[in-house]
Amino acid sequence: MDFTISTVAPIVLLPFLAFAINAFIVKRFTTLGVILSCASILGSFFYASRIFFHFLNVYNTDYVIHKTFTWFDLSYGEFPFKLDMGIYIDNMTATMLFMVTGVATLIHIFSTYYMKDDKRYGRFFVYLSLFTSAMLALVVSENLLSVFIFWELMGFCSYSLIGFYYEKEGAGNANIKAFMTTRVGDVFFLFGILAIWSVVGSVSFVDIYAALGAGKFNGLYALGIPLATLAGASIFMGTVGKSAQFPLQVWLPDAMWGPTPCSALIHAATMVAAGVYLSLRCYPLMEAGHLTYVIATIGGITAFGAATIALVQTDIKAVLAYSTISQLGYMVLGVGVGSYNAAFMHLITHAVFKACLFLSAGSVIHSLHDHHTHAHVQEMPRMGGLKDKMPFTFLAMLCCTLAIAGIPFFSGFVSKDRILGDALLMALHNKWYWIPTVLGFGGALLTAFYMFRMMFLTFFGEPRDKDLYDHTKKETLSWNRNVPLLILSVFTLGVFYAGSLSGQGIVKVAHEKYEWFQTLIAKPHVETFTAKAPQAFGWTDEGSMTVSEKSHYDPDHGLSEEEAHHVHHVHHIGALVSIVIAFSGVFIAFMMYITRKWNPGFWVSLFSGWYRALQNKYYFDDFYIKGLIQKGLIPLNNLLAFIDMGIYDRYAVDGWEKVNRAMFTMAKWFDNIIVDTVAVDGTGASVRFFNVILRTIQSGKIQFYFIMIILVLTGYIWTLNI
Amino acid sequence: MISLPSYLFLSFALFIAGIAVMVARKNIIAIMLGIELILNSAALNFAAYTRFANDNIDGHLMSLFIIVIAAAEAAVGLAIVIRFFQIKETIHIDDAAQLQN
Amino acid sequence: MFNDTFFLLSAGLTLAGALGVVFTKNLMHACVMLLGTLFGVAGLYACIGADFLAASQLVIYAGGVVILMLFAVMLTGGSSDQANKFGIEKIAGMGNTKTYIFAGVSVAVISLTLLKIMAGYMKTFEQGELPPLTSTVEEIGTLLVTDHVLAFEISSILLLGALVGAAAIARPRKG
Numbered sequence: 001m002d003f004t005i006s007t008v009a010p011i012v013l014l015p016f017l018a019f020a021i022n023a024f025i026v027k028r029f030t031t032l033g034v035i036l037s038c039a040s041i042l043g044s045f046f047y048a049s050r051i052f053f054h055f056l057n058v059y060n061t062d063y064v065i066h067k068t069f070t071w072f073d074l075s076y077g078e079f080p081f082k083l084d085m086g087i088y089i090d091n092m093t094a095t096m097l098f099m100v101t102g103v104a105t106l107i108h109i110f111s112t113y114y115m116k117d118d119k120r121y122g123r124f125f126v127y128l129s130l131f132t133s134a135m136l137a138l139v140v141s142e143n144l145l146s147v148f149i150f151w152e153l154m155g156f157c158s159y160s161l162i163g164f165y166y167e168k169e170g171a172g173n174a175n176i177k178a179f180m181t182t183r184v185g186d187v188f189f190l191f192g193i194l195a196i197w198s199v200v201g202s203v204s205f206v207d208i209y210a211a212l213g214a215g216k217f218n219g220l221y222a223l224g225i226p227l228a229t230l231a232g233a234s235i236f237m238g239t240v241g242k243s244a245q246f247p248l249q250v251w252l253p254d255a256m257w258g259p260t261p262c263s264a265l266i267h268a269a270t271m272v273a274a275g276v277y278l279s280l281r282c283y284p285l286m287e288a289g290h291l292t293y294v295i296a297t298i299g300g301i302t303a304f305g306a307a308t309i310a311l312v313q314t315d316i317k318a319v320l321a322y323s324t325i326s327q328l329g330y331m332v333l334g335v336g337v338g339s340y341n342a343a344f345m346h347l348i349t350h351a352v353f354k355a356c357l358f359l360s361a362g363s364v365i366h367s368l369h370d371h372h373t374h375a376h377v378q379e380m381p382r383m384g385g386l387k388d389k390m391p392f393t394f395l396a397m398l399c400c401t402l403a404i405a406g407i408p409f410f411s412g413f414v415s416k417d418r419i420l421g422d423a424l425l426m427a428l429h430n431k432w433y434w435i436p437t438v439l440g441f442g443g444a445l446l447t448a449f450y451m452f453r454m455m456f457l458t459f460f461g462e463p464r465d466k467d468l469y470d471h472t473k474k475e476t477l478s479w480n481r482n483v484p485l486l487i488l489s490v491f492t493l494g495v496f497y498a499g500s501l502s503g504q505g506i507v508k509v510a511h512e513k514y515e516w517f518q519t520l521i522a523k524p525h526v527e528t529f530t531a532k533a534p535q536a537f538g539w540t541d542e543g544s545m546t547v548s549e550k551s552h553y554d555p556d557h558g559l560s561e562e563e564a565h566h567v568h569h570v571h572h573i574g575a576l577v578s579i580v581i582a583f584s585g586v587f588i589a590f591m592m593y594i595t596r597k598w599n600p601g602f603w604v605s606l607f608s609g610w611y612r613a614l615q616n617k618y619y620f621d622d623f624y625i626k627g628l629i630q631k632g633l634i635p636l637n638n639l640l641a642f643i644d645m646g647i648y649d650r651y652a653v654d655g656w657e658k659v660n661r662a663m664f665t666m667a668k669w670f671d672n673i674i675v676d677t678v679a680v681d682g683t684g685a686s687v688r689f690f691n692v693i694l695r696t697i698q699s700g701k702i703q704f705y706f707i708m709i710i711l712v713l714t715g716y717i718w719t720l721n722i
Numbered sequence: 723m724i725s726l727p728s729y730l731f732l733s734f735a736l737f738i739a740g741i742a743v744m745v746a747r748k749n750i751i752a753i754m755l756g757i758e759l760i761l762n763s764a765a766l767n768f769a770a771y772t773r774f775a776n777d778n779i780d781g782h783l784m785s786l787f788i789i790v791i792a793a794a795e796a797a798v799g800l801a802i803v804i805r806f807f808q809i810k811e812t813i814h815i816d817d818a819a820q821l822q823n
Numbered sequence: 824m825f826n827d828t829f830f831l832l833s834a835g836l837t838l839a840g841a842l843g844v845v846f847t848k849n850l851m852h853a854c855v856m857l858l859g860t861l862f863g864v865a866g867l868y869a870c871i872g873a874d875f876l877a878a879s880q881l882v883i884y885a886g887g888v889v890i891l892m893l894f895a896v897m898l899t900g901g902s903s904d905q906a907n908k909f910g911i912e913k914i915a916g917m918g919n920t921k922t923y924i925f926a927g928v929s930v931a932v933i934s935l936t937l938l939k940i941m942a943g944y945m946k947t948f949e950q951g952e953l954p955p956l957t958s959t960v961e962e963i964g965t966l967l968v969t970d971h972v973l974a975f976e977i978s979s980i981l982l983l984g985a986l987v988g989a990a991a992i993a994r995p996r997k998g
Contacts, residue, residue: 742845
């Protein structure tokens, strides 16, 4: 199989086509439009699977499909200005394509169940199609600029879907908040692209890697900061915004105003993961900029902090939202500690189990219908005992909860454990890395606790709202509700990620050497990587860099036997610790919410200050609104308004008006006397004169014209004198 | 009897008749009949010269194309006449005088 | 002998038809006279071996164009004794004196011109040995798709345009 742009394009274009058609027809032909959307994403999934299995067949770490065409070329002499567009598909992209199309297909199917009775049923699918198309285009993008374009397009879809129920004031505010917050990160991202362009003269990933390998970034400074650091940090800010990392995490919980399937697709599985995907793509740049420690720390803080907030949430979707932030923090932590493929594996496993969790939550919410307010119920204090009412949803959610909590044999364990193991390895080499590592392990404990708290509060115990419970119908199996849950929960098993899916397609042995993920996903290959630390920041030294380079598994570039042994040893310790931590988290939840031996109220009263802080989400929203916006932006705005109205408007604009008025008087005189009287009227008079002559022969009678023709023609023939 | 002069004379007669119709008649359809006569005279000339004063038969093709174009012209012309009649309720040539002055 | 008779018949039909078209008052009759002319011209074609042309003439003109003319005549009234709101006859049979004068002058001028040209040509013309009559269909077919293929294609486009244009122009519209 030979893949070109035109064979890869259907992946992106099919959903886009569905969007383009649906945008016009979906209002009248809703069912047709929905079928079109689902069919297009299914077709896209088919194409993506072809690529994915092609890559599995090739089974080569360095195998890349890279095709470009020139978008525009404004080169002038020595000055190159050429932009390419195209596709860059390596193993990571192929896996990502497979995951995104697969999850999106299942969510499309689930949406036909969840959104069926919504009055904007069709419009939802229009947005879903556009979003999927943009996400897939981002994944296959060959350069940072097209990544940025589709990144913004996804931001727009996210905005529209968060504000899907725009009648509610909260939804309207939430979408503006999400849009503005991510915009902060995007501005930095654009800045980073420009910084890279200024050095490399291209924004293609391949060119960036080559430039890094050739050491083009060496010795370049801006504002006293190495340019690689500046560019890497700016691009990482894009990740921070999109993936809701500290300190821009505030938008993601509010994004839960959108319909649950869109939360599953956009705000859990794909779009927020795009930020991490970007970080992984630009990983060599981050490493060259000595940013790994910053990234690891931000990831650790996010992973732990979001997990603490999730402890006190009562809304089932809010718990999931904070757990999403927390898990994204793990991915970023993985990027920071150089655990490249574990971070990506966590991206994939998280996408699967978090999509499933959201869909299950959607299934629960959809079933619970309050007959007094005619609204769906999301509050966990009103649930309880639901496992008898909806056993299938319960089972699916249980699988995913086990996965996210890091119980062995489930996918979350495999990926999270590897990230934590690598973090531990880094910490043993460099004491500063203990901070993110400990935060990561602490977050794992909290994750196991709050996820099982959610499970216990929702599905176990006595129903706390008897009326609601009695009105809830018993779950019956339906294809568009349970099939997506079933498929996704099957894929929470760890064996799919840690097993061997080589060309032979059989699960060989659970040995690292044969695990397809370990083998295929590797850091971008950068030639002669120069890591001369410029010592701009105190924490970067050469020691940390060399460790970070070695800390990932790399079956091709073998570590020495002793080092490999050490790595395995540390990983075993890490795995053991995570297992203990996961089970103790589950145990605490069990004691608090099933046996009720330990009273949660006691702990709340003990840490009442913290509890209030957690309920207020660490006062981030208050700080942003009261501190930054009211104290900073609004006075600045007033000042700018004063400059604009008081100075610029009064003197410059009004003064210019006076000048114009004088000019106008002169021009008017000239116009009246010279142009109008002499030129225009004179022309008119001459035309009228000739008109009198010409109009007499324009009788309008066709036969008269005909006779004229004949006479002229015969006259002409006579003159020829034949 | 069958010779070029006789054909040329026939063609000439058709042409004169067509001109006379076009000039003297006041009915648009009648004028189109005149046009058909003129086209036929031209086609007949082509055919005659092909037979009597030429080696190849390209003249036949010319006649053929004249017939084709005449058919197209008749279709469009009559469509215009019908449309004109719908608007003006007449097909008198002097009523089609919007170009006057 | 047969050829000469046929030629005389055809020529007579042609001339009679043409004169009929010029002098008939009734438009219906004028159309039928035109039909006679067209048949005569087809016969003239046949006399000089243009068999394909004769057939085309019959099929396209007699079968298509004249029928079209008749339809147009009938669609636009048919009889000559109705007057429209301007007081002009709806179906103008003939012109008036002024047009006759104009017609006479034009015809005279053109006749003079053409006869002058033809006279000069006839004097110098000498008829050589004529080749035998053969079927031209095959040769015309070959030429249409080889030498004259461009004209052929353009005429097809022209016909298409005429078809669409005629339909577009004549379709009834509101207001």
